[in-house]
Amino acid sequence: MxxxxxxxxxxxxxxxxxxxxxxxxxxxxxxxxxxxxxxxxxxxxxxxxxxxxxxxxxxxxxxxxxxxxxxxxxxxxxxxxxxxxxxxxxxxxxxxxxxxxxxxxxxxxxxxxxxxxxxxxxxxxxxxxxxxxxxxxxxxxxxxxxxxxxxxxxxxxxxxxxxxxxxxxxxxxxxxxxxxYFKNFPSPDYSYYKKVYYIVTRFSYGCFYNCDYCASKSITAKYENKEINKFIEEIKFLSFSTGSKNIVFYDDALFNHKNIDLIKKLFKEISKLDLKLKFYTPNGINPKFIDRELAILMKELNFLDPRLSLETISDLTHSKVDKKITLKEFEYGLENLLYAGYKPQEISVYILAGLSTETVEDVYNSINYISRYNLRIRLCELSIVPKTKLFYKLGLDESIDPLLYNNSIFLFNGIPGKIPAWCSYDEFVKLKDYVRELNSKKKMVEHV
Ligand code: SF4
Missing domain, CATH: 3.40.50.280 (Cobalamin-binding domain)
Incomplete structure (x- = not known):
């Protein structure tokens, strides 16, 4: 067949x-x-x-x-x-x-x-x-x-x-x-690619939180991880077979309250391989779980461009939409990363624009606050993800064309006849330009 x-x-x-x-x-x-x-x-x-x-x-x-x-x-x-x-x-x-x-x-x-x-x-x-x-x-x-x-x-x-x-x-x-059960999944198959610039894989699936704007729970109901030995073998095999040194964790929530000891053990085992690998996470990591030991392990492991999930500096907004972090907890993780030797411009922070609990001004406040640390800002424009709490709170249903949920347009277009735009198109462009300008002033670090 x-x-x-x-x-x-x-x-x-x-x-x-x-x-x-x-x-x-x-x-x-x-x-x-x-x-x-x-x-x-x-x-x-x-x-x-x-x-x-x-x-x-x-x-x-x-x-x-x-x-x-x-x-x-x-x-x-x-x-x-x-x-x-x-x-x-x-x-x-x-x-x-x-x-x-x-x-x-x-x-x-x-x-x-x-x-x-x-x-x-x-x-x-x-x-x-x-x-x-x-x-x-x-x-x-x-x-x-x-x-x-x-x-x-x-x-x-x-x-x-x-x-x-x-x-x-x-x-x-x-x-x-x-x-x-995710633990029984084989390694991903990269044999079709002529050239592999990076290897995407997962140590875990799922998340313990249920943020209003995220569908992680609807896609994977429970958190699961692979066994450490099996995952180490997977990384070794994928790196040798593809020749790529860039390993990308696709985990929804790589660090969480239940797995920090396990993650530390995993990072220690990977470090022993001495394969000169580089590690990345496109999904933000929650800084509140980064204690000094984990920060040092990340640095030793060559964990590059740590992307911290913050979304907003407002604890009030967090208490309404995700309950996953406070500003103090963010600062705790950041301090530990800086202590471990990361330079501020090597760290980036996700800020989310478009939440109905926030105004454009609130987003500028978050950006300016974070910018004082000389960190890189990664602006995320809200998109509507079906089956999230936000989707239901906004009264949306499957009769609406999902083309309107696109993060490139939702902020200034809204859902015509249903949800007003969060800002004008000009404000949207200005906000993005503002972040681009701020980031360009920071000396970006090239990783060899
Ligand atoms: S946004 Fe992150 S922390 Fe929140 S539910 Fe999704 S994966 Fe979990």
């Missing part, structure tokens, strides 16, 4: 390869290979699919892109809409070379990227009319009714509860119950 796994391109106002890999289907690939399926993968966001595109030292870089027409509902947005990823002909060529595939499994990520899935589905139906097409990933889990309405007549099955489990069940695979 032959299975093709596809990660679609992106249609958006902006996108950048900040360690974007379709980790779910990379795990799935090795699971299916273990059951003797013939598996092929097409990652439409692979920057080196045909030619090597430049990358920064941390492996991040630009996707190839082109301007495309805006969907009707976005026609008044004053920003270009683009298609990011490998071009259509390369996708078609890949499919022509695999016309004997029995199944095509398409994954998905952001709900507001669903239109790129249509492109893939149309190509597959045209070139592989006899293959069964399955749709999985975050989009149908978070918006099952919308996915059903949009794709039910185009694909054979939509996995709306659990991507892996439903697929493996359909394929009649024995012993699938073990894949209900």
């Amino acid at each position: 032959k299975i093709i796994l596809i990660n679609p391109p992106i249609y958006d106002f902006s996108a950048y390869d900040v360690w974007l890999k379709p980790l779910g289907i990379l795990y799935l690939s090795n699971i299916l290979k273990n059951y003797n399926f013939e598996v092929f993968l097409l990652d439409c966001l692979d920057r080196n699919y045909f030619e090597e595109l430049p990358a920064k030292q941390d492996g991040t870089g630009k996707f190839p892109s082109k301007i495309i027409p805006k969907p009707e509902i976005l026609k008044n947005i004053p920003i270009n809409y683009r298609r990011y990823g490998i071009d259509e002909n390369k996708i078609k060529n890949f499919l022509f070379n695999h016309q004997d595939a029995n199944y095509v499994v398409i994954t998905s990520s952001m709900t507001y990227w669903y239109q790129a899935i249509k492109e893939i589905v149309d190509f597959v139906k045209q070139i592989l009319p006899k293959s069964k097409i399955f749709l999985g990933g975050n989009y149908p889990i978070l918006l099952p009714l919308h996915a059903e309405k949009t794709f039910a007549d185009k694909v054979d099955l939509i996995f709306k509860r659990s991507f892996f489990y439903e697929l493996l069940e359909y394929l009649n695979i024995e012993n699938i119950k073990k894949y209900n």
Whole structure:
């Protein structure tokens, strides 16, 4: 049986390869290979699919892109809409070379990227009319009714509860119950990539918090981690087999109140490997768990560009929307990182703009406060994630087109007829320019 796994391109106002890999289907690939399926993968966001595109030292870089027409509902947005990823002909060529595939499994990520899935589905139906097409990933889990309405007549099955489990069940695979547990996942399969600038993997899934704006709980109900020895073997294997030294933790909450001793043990074991690896986390880490010992271990491990989750300096806002940190707790973790030898400009802080409990002025206050430490600001524009507490508090439902949830537009566009804009377009641009200007004044550190 032959299975093709596809990660679609992106249609958006902006996108950048900040360690974007379709980790779910990379795990799935090795699971299916273990059951003797013939598996092929097409990652439409692979920057080196045909030619090597430049990358920064941390492996991040630009996707190839082109301007495309805006969907009707976005026609008044004053920003270009683009298609990011490998071009259509390369996708078609890949499919022509695999016309004997029995199944095509398409994954998905952001709900507001669903239109790129249509492109893939149309190509597959045209070139592989006899293959069964399955749709999985975050989009149908978070918006099952919308996915059903949009794709039910185009694909054979939509996995709306659990991507892996439903697929493996359909394929009649024995012993699938073990894949209900993350500890039993194999390592992700990077064998399809000609050049690997970075390795994305996870030590854990899930989070103990349930912040208003995050869907972690809806996607993974419980926190789970891999065994340390198994994870160390995974890192060793992936680094040797790909030649990459950049390891990216995709964990939702790498540090939490239950796992700090375990994380310290993990970092100590990785340090012993002496592989000269570099570590990153695109998802912010909670600074309140960074004591002196952990900060020193992070420094020794070569944990670069620590990205601290703060979102706002207002304890009042935290008490309303996430209850995950206070300003004092943030300062505690920061002090420990500085004590361990990190320079301020090596540390960045996530600030969230767009919460209804805050004004534009509040966001400037947070930015200015953090900036006094000479830290780098990473401004996150709020996007609406279905099945979050925020989604329900705002009275949203699946009848609304998720294209409107895009973080590039939500702040100044709102949801027309339902939720007013949080700020004007000019204020939005000014805020982003302000952060860019502040960051450019800080001497950024290049990591060799
Ligand atoms: S935002 Fe972070 S801390 Fe909050 S629920 Fe999501 S993963 Fe957990």
